[in-house]
Amino acid sequence: MKGMNDIFSDEILTRHYVNSTAANVFRRYGFSEVQTPILEEIDIFIRSAGKGSDIVTKEMYTFNNDDGKIICARPEGTAGVIRALIQNKLISNETESKVFYIGSMFRKERPQRGRFREFCQIGAEFVGSDTSTVDIEFLAMIYDWLSNLPLKSSVKLLINDLGEPEERKKYLQSFKKQFRPVIDEFCDFCKKRFNKNTLRLLDCKNITCKRMTQFAPNILDFLNSKSIKRFNEVQEGLKNLKIPFKVSKTLVRGLDYYTKTVFEFVSESGLGSQNAIAGGGRYDGLSHALGGPDVPAIGMAAGLERILLLLEKEKLNLDSNTPDLAIIYADEPGRKKAFELLFKLRNRGLYIDFEHKIKSVKSQMRRANRLKTKEVLIIGTREIENDEVQIKSMNSGQIRLEKLSSI
RNA sequence: GUGGAUGUAGCUCAGUUGGUUAGAGCACCAGGUUGUGGCCCUGGGGGUCGAGGGUUCAAGCCCCUUCAUUCACCCCA
Structure with a gap:
């Protein structure tokens, strides 16, 4: 099937290696493994990723269940994991839940380098706290893991802050107000997504669009003092841990549920345009949106196949199974x-x-x-x-x- | 969904302006004296040239269709 691969011995070894590296590091940070079904009710993705997101509107494999409900092959891991934590009463304001997962996700896209219809994500979710130290520790954990892999091509951490929902709303209003009068000068894609996926204009590759958006309002100017303080704390924390990073005000994530800190680990070489090997951010409203308690959380997902592409050039010397x-x-x-x-x-x-x-x-x-x-x-x-x-x-x-x- | 590229042996690829039995390297198999690997030598098997149609005396090569793969856009891990 298109975009779905058969995987054999050598690659399996490398996959096990990457997976176990992740699991070992995550366990040291107190995360335990969780497995959830590949099929979920479509509803949780509509409520999490967003009704207008590309994932929901055109990339999901959906089926009609016998009971009349529409189910789908999960396109990402977070929503299902949070759903599972809620249903099993593992989320509350008093306790924290730290879990990681490794498994296949499905999106009906045209395959290309680093992008497949069935792909494996290694993800982690830290539910229950929103102090800035959580963000710092969480980013440190991912950095710790990636540093343990022999990735010669340097992986860079980009961070941004999307603010709280109200701040983001104000920012969006100002953004739209500025560009609506001149929207005709943008490329066709940007015209289309101006309303439903506005912030995407910021990372359009079109030169004209880029020239326009460099005068866009800065999200950071719309944060209140509390949010700014928090974002600064996160940056200070990373600096203290000597974790290199760059603030990228054009870093916007495609899923609706993100708030405050968002981040991406990108590879500068070896992957074509699909250069994000891990991405994520804070999603303080998601648990509540899925019918659970209103508890803040931060999460990330990494693309196993993209890491594998970067590892291809390295000689790993993994123990293969040879006869005694x-x-x-x-x-x-x-x-x-x-x-x-x-x-x-x-x-x-x-x-x-x-x-x-x-x-x-x-x-x-x-x-x-x-x-x-x-x-x-x-x-x-x-x-x-x-x-x-x-x-x-x-x-x-x-x-x-x-x-x-x-x- | 849009655009480009590519489909010849298990793998990587040659294949001249259409012209006889389609090649190489690697891999595989068998030998190189009597039951012993790696290097070397010799020999061998294996291809409906992605599929279907068309042009032609003649198609791997030209035309159309289709499928697959791949890269980019879009989107994202």
């Missing part, structure tokens, strides 16, 4: 005995390889070499009669003898 021993037969009696030995030795927990087709010793040796087998055991009539088998190290070529009866 191959049992090689020299003739028919040897083959019978070899097949017996196969199970005996496997029961000791070893990975044993065996050629089922009738092949020459030379051919079996070649196979052992190809599979990077550590040792081979050679058995034929001679060995059975003398009660002595050859065990050859494929690395050194040395052969030692062992009693067949003692194996």
